[in-house]
Amino acid sequence: MADYNGSNPQLIFDNQPYNLFYTDRLYFVWGECLYAYDGKINELGNVKSRYIFAYDNGHFVGITEDKSAAYFTDIDTLNETELNIDGSDLQYDNGFIYFREHNNNISRIEPKENNDAKTVVAYKSNQGARLPYCVSENIVYYTEFDSDETGIIYCNNLETGEKSEISLNAGIVDFAVNGESIY
Numbered sequence: 317m318a319d320y321n322g323s324n325p326q327l328i329f330d331n332q333p334y335n336l337f338y339t340d341r342l343y344f345v346w347g348e349c350l351y352a353y354d355g356k357i358n359e360l361g362n363v364k365s366r367y368i369f370a371y372d373n374g375h376f377v378g379i380t381e382d383k384s385a386a387y388f389t390d391i392d393t394l395n396e397t398e399l400n401i402d403g404s405d406l407q408y409d410n411g412f413i414y415f416r417e418h419n420n421n422i423s424r425i426e427p428k429e430n431n432d433a434k435t436v437v438a439y440k441s442n443q444g445a446r447l448p449y450c451v452s453e454n455i456v457y458y459t460e461f462d463s464d465e466t467g468i469i470y471c472n473n474l475e476t477g478e479k480s481e482i483s484l485n486a487g488i489v490d491f492a493v494n495g496e497s498i499y
Contacts, residue, residue, distance in 0.1 A: 317342075328353055337368045337376065343391075344368075345378075350394065361394045363387070369406035377406045377413050377427075388413065388427040397427060409451040422449055422456060450493040457482075457493050469498065 317326045329346070336344045341354035345368060350360045365378025365387045377399070379386045386399040386406060403423070405416040412424040449458040456472045467484035469491065482498070492499045 335367050377408050407451045410454055414451050448490045452493040459488055
């Protein structure tokens with residue numbers, strides 16, 4: 317843990333945890349256990365997910381180490397629901413789990429209802445590269461190139477079906493979206 321400028325680094329955990337995710341506190345997986353850090357390390361219990369992709373409203377989604385299965389997990393009870401997902405790059409927004417299928421289409425499921433129901437929501441399927449995308453407040457943001465030198469991010473509003481584009485002054489390799497900001 318360090319300040320944004322890299323100063324005052326502090327050791328939190330001296331093993332090699334799987335990916336970190338921060339929301340109300342820092343979460344990570346090491347071995348078969350989910351941990352949280354809020355000034356001290358708290359062991360929350362065993363989970364099948366090794367890679368945590370998203371967190372919202374007391375749940376996270378993740379995949380196993382060999383990427384053969386995905387789970388929707390309640391952070392308090394650690395109750396895990398296996399998801400019928402054939403893909404990767406999971407995100408969670410507004411009660412839906414989004415994922416990239418092998419043909420690069422972005423699909424979504426609602427895990428509390430029928431997690432077999434897939435809906436393609438955005439993307440060109442003829443691109444061979446793994447392209448970046450983000451979901452925030454029912455809008456899918458994506459590029460159409462593996463390295464978008466033009467700096468254009470496309471937006472697909474899932475409620476209205478309206479598609480638009482945002483032009484940036486720099487090329488895009490990867491990006492993140494949070495509310496009103498693009499990083």
